[in-house]
Amino acid sequence: MSSSDSSGSPVTVETSLVTSGRDTSAQKGFVNPPVVRGSTVLYPSAEDLHAHRGEYSYGRHGTPTTKALQQALATLEGPACAGVALAPSGVAAISTSLLAVLKTGDHVLVCDNVYRPTRLFCDGLLQRFGIETSYFDPLIGAGIEALFRPNTRAVFVEAPGSQSLEMPDIPAIAEIAHARGALVIDDNTWATPLYHRSLEQGVDISIQAATKYIGGHSDIMFGTIAANSKAWPLVDDAVRALGVCVGPDDTFLALRGLRTLAVRLAHHQQSGLEMARWLGARPEVQRVLHPALETDPGHAIWKRDFTGASGLFSIVLQPAPQRAVDALLNALQLFGMGYSWGGFESLIIPFDCASYRTATKWHPGGPALRLHIGLENTEDLKADLERGFAAFAAAQ
Numbered sequence: 001m002s003s004s005d006s007s008g009s010p011v012t013v014e015t016s017l018v019t020s021g022r023d024t025s026a027q028k029g030f031v032n033p034p035v036v037r038g039s040t041v042l043y044p045s046a047e048d049l050h051a052h053r054g055e056y057s058y059g060r061h062g063t064p065t066t067k068a069l070q071q072a073l074a075t076l077e078g079p080a081c082a083g084v085a086l087a088p089s090g091v092a093a094i095s096t097s098l099l100a101v102l103k104t105g106d107h108v109l110v111c112d113n114v115y116r117p118t119r120l121f122c123d124g125l126l127q128r129f130g131i132e133t134s135y136f137d138p139l140i141g142a143g144i145e146a147l148f149r150p151n152t153r154a155v156f157v158e159a160p161g162s163q164s165l166e167m168p169d170i171p172a173i174a175e176i177a178h179a180r181g182a183l184v185i186d187d188n189t190w191a192t193p194l195y196h197r198s199l200e201q202g203v204d205i206s207i208q209a210a211t212k213y214i215g216g217h218s219d220i221m222f223g224t225i226a227a228n229s230k231a232w233p234l235v236d237d238a239v240r241a242l243g244v245c246v247g248p249d250d251t252f253l254a255l256r257g258l259r260t261l262a263v264r265l266a267h268h269q270q271s272g273l274e275m276a277r278w279l280g281a282r283p284e285v286q287r288v289l290h291p292a293l294e295t296d297p298g299h300a301i302w303k304r305d306f307t308g309a310s311g312l313f314s315i316v317l318q319p320a321p322q323r324a325v326d327a328l329l330n331a332l333q334l335f336g337m338g339y340s341w342g343g344f345e346s347l348i349i350p351f352d353c354a355s356y357r358t359a360t361k362w363h364p365g366g367p368a369l370r371l372h373i374g375l376e377n378t379e380d381l382k383a384d385l386e387r388g389f390a391a392f393a394a395a396q
């Protein structure tokens with residue numbers, strides 16, 4: 001995978017993560033941009049004011065800090081990216097994208113495995129504004145054609161879903177969506193644009209909960225919205241109209257995280273796969289949900305459309321009472337119990353999508369746990385889970 005630097009020579013994506021968005025001469029030699037705290041931008045003359053002349057006009061519309069991050073993100077998203085907007089959270093990036101492309105009377109198709117707050121936004125605020133949502137089976141592929149209505153304006157996918165990890169066929173879905181005049185929005189948080197170039201797979205708007213791997217240190221809330229030339233004017237307009245903007249400290253931390261994304265994600269991928277295989281061989285584990293495993297139903301699509309995997313996957317335990325699952329969780333010392341993922345630390349959380357799925361049924365046949373594999377030593381993580389499994393057995 002390569003892009004071009006300012007001199008036009010091709011550089012690899014790992015290198016561009018280090019070099020993109022840097023303007024050393026504007027920063028008097030310093031490598032990083034300053035954390036610019038700013039609302040007002042002063043114009044040197046009345047003529048400049050009337051003509052809106054100048055690189056910056058107002059804090060909400062951009063600062064040297066936000067511009068550096070946007071340039072770096074645009075390079076990461078690839079040549080199909082026409083612009084990147086910054087949002088104060090992943091959910092804000094999702095809601096802003098949907099509001100950008102939908103209007104009263106429209107219909108939107110949403111993948112049944114999406115992040116739950118995406119559903120809540122569609123079934124709540126969008127419905128209140130007269131926009132109808134229907135959900136589809138993540139494995140529907142080209143069968144999505146039958147669900148299109150004359151007013152279907154957008155399709156929202158998440159590949160893979162961040163709990164159940166089913167892998168939708170984005171190119172097949174996008175081909176039909178475009179033939180029907182609809183735009184495709186992808187929550188690409190799991191793989192990041194480093195391992196999945198959404199905008200090169202038929203997606204029009206590619207979203208990151210940058211809270212996760214872009215930030216990478218569990219210390220910011222952040223969202224990004226990258227769009228191709230067809231969708232960017234709509235996104236830009238919505239961002240301006242809604243007043244979506246981000247603070248300078250979080251912007252700086254997102255850019256700092258981005259610089260090390262390639263090394264972190266490679267490590268999360270490697271340790272994640274090692275732990276997934278180890279868990280798959282445990283008698284307590286019925287099934288591992290991880291599209292980079294050869295045995296996973298989503299593996300062929302993952303192999304075709306993705307260049308890597310992150311450290312997030314799920315397991316289904318053998319049937320067991322809740323007290324045994326709780327004993328497992330309580331015995332863990334390294335795996336933390338908490339929402340979110342994508343930071344340096346390992347996490348584990350039980351989940352059950354049965355109550356909110358509508359297009360598909362979730363009945364995995366045992367308690368489900370989602371794991372994020374952090375940057376700890378994998379032997380230590382295995383020892384931690386062995387402690388958990390011992391407590392699991394003792395509590396049955």
Ligand SMILES: *Cc1c(COP(=O)(O)O)cnc(C)c1O
Pocket residue numbers: 089090091092115158162187189190209210211212221222223340
């Ligand atoms: C966390 C997450 C979000 C929301 O991001 P926030 O920054 O927490 O608002 C959206 N999509 C996916 C897949 C996520 O995991």
